[in-house]
Amino acid sequence: xxxxxxxxxxxxxxxxxxxxxxxxxxxxxxxxxxxxxxxxxxxxxxxxxxxxxxxxxxxxxxxxxxxxxxxxxxxxxxxxxxxxxxxxxxxxxxxxxxxxxxxxxxxxxxxxxxxxxxxxxxxxxxxxxxxxxxxxxxxxxxxxxxxxxxxxxxxxxxxxxxxxxxxxxxxxxxxxxxxxxxxxxxxxxxxxxxxxxxxxxxxxxxxxxxxxxxxxxxxxxxxxxxxxx
Numbered sequence: 584x585x586x587x588x589x590x591x592x593x594x595x596x597x598x599x600x601x602x603x604x605x606x607x608x609x610x611x612x613x614x615x616x617x618x619x620x621x622x623x624x625x626x627x628x629x630x631x632x633x634x635x636x637x638x639x640x641x642x643x644x645x646x647x648x649x650x651x652x653x654x655x656x657x658x659x660x661x662x663x664x665x666x667x668x669x670x671x672x673x674x675x676x677x678x679x680x681x682x683x684x685x686x687x688x689x690x691x692x693x694x695x696x697x698x699x700x701x702x703x704x705x706x707x708x709x710x711x712x713x714x715x716x717x718x719x720x721x722x723x724x725x726x727x728x729x730x731x732x733x734x735x736x737x738x739x740x741x742x743x744x745x746x747x748x749x750x751x752x753x754x755x756x757x758x759x760x761x762x763x764x765x766x767x768x769x770x771x772x773x774x775x776x777x778x779x780x781x782x783x784x785x786x787x788x789x790x791x792x793x794x795x796x797x798x799x800x801x802x803x804x805x806x807x808x809x810x811x812x
Contacts, residue, residue, distance in 0.1 A: 591634055598760075601639040610639045614680045636698040649774040650723065652711045653679070654730075657704050668699035673710070681710050688767050692728035694794030694803035696767050701727055709792070711806070724769060727804050730793050731755060733802065737809075741780045748791060748802070762791055762802045769806040782809060 599607065617635040655673035663669050670682040683689075683699060691697035692706075697704065702708070702725070709730045712722040722785040733754050738747035741764060748762045764770070764780050772778050783789070794803045 586700060586740070591636060593636060593637045593638045595640045597639070599642070606643055608641045610641070612639075638648060645805075650711050650713050650771065651720065652709060653720070654707065654709050655679075657702060657706050660702055660704060666705045668702055671702055671708075673708070675739070681712070681725070682719050682721050683725070684721065687722045688724050690724070690726045690767070690794075690805050694726075694796075694805065696765075697727065701754065709805075711773070724805060725792075726792075728794070730805065731791075731793060731802060733791045735789065735791070737783055737785055737789050739785055741783050745801070746783055756802065758803050760795075760800060762793070762804050762807070764804050768804045770809065771806060772809045778809075780807075783807060 588685065593611065601607065612743040614635040614637065622665050630810075653673065653675050655675045657671045658674055658678070660668055660671040661670040661672065669684070670680055672678050673681060689697045689701060692699050706727055707729070709724075709726040709774060710720060710722050712720045713726040715721050733748075733750050733755065735748050735750040738749050738759060740746060744762050744765065745757055745763045749759050750756045765782070768780065770778050770780050770782060771777055772782065791802055791808040794805070795801075796803065
């Protein structure tokens with residue numbers, strides 16, 4: 584794939600003003616239906632991509648949108664004057680600072696509740712959070728190590744801290760599995776509406792993000808996304 588000119592010109596829809604000390608938010612949307620048309624580029628074996636891009640530039644922070652989930656390796660740990668870990672840096676389409684606050688929930692490599700002290704350079708993490716005005720990611724959840732991301736259907740309600748879950752065909756886990764939920768598990772509906780674990784019920788389509796314990800045949804849930812509740 585290549586761009587004919589090697590670059591994309593972005594033409595904002597409407598005027599905007601740049602002032603010292605102000606924050607501007609740039610939102611870029613690509614019209615997939617009009618853009619994904621592949622044309623053979625001569626004998627090069629490459630195809631030309633003709634993106635149709637819409638750009639909106641707004642004063643202030645970007646509108647509140649759904650949180651992002653990023654998998655990356657910790658490149659640097661950020662500490663305050665008291666040597667307390669307050670964030671870390673990852674490389675994801677450029678260097679991104681992940682910030683922690685009192686509401687950030689951290690899970691260690693076993694899927695158990697952890698803390699900032701578990702974050703080390705070189706460890707892989709799954710981070711879920713929102714971009715702030717300074718371009719950093721304010722984390723709501725940080726999971727250290729490998730994480731399963733399984734689509735399927737809930738088979739039972741939550742009883743004694745777990746429910747039965749049937750993964751969809753083709754998922755990494757085959758056959759019904761027990762999903763463990765704790766007070767730290769995020770149960771979400773829609774974009775980011777947190778609900779109680781009681782909302783988990785038979786027949787609901789769900790995505791479970793968590794750690795798989797093969798010895799106990801249990802998936803320890805970090806986050807459960809429900810299609811409806």
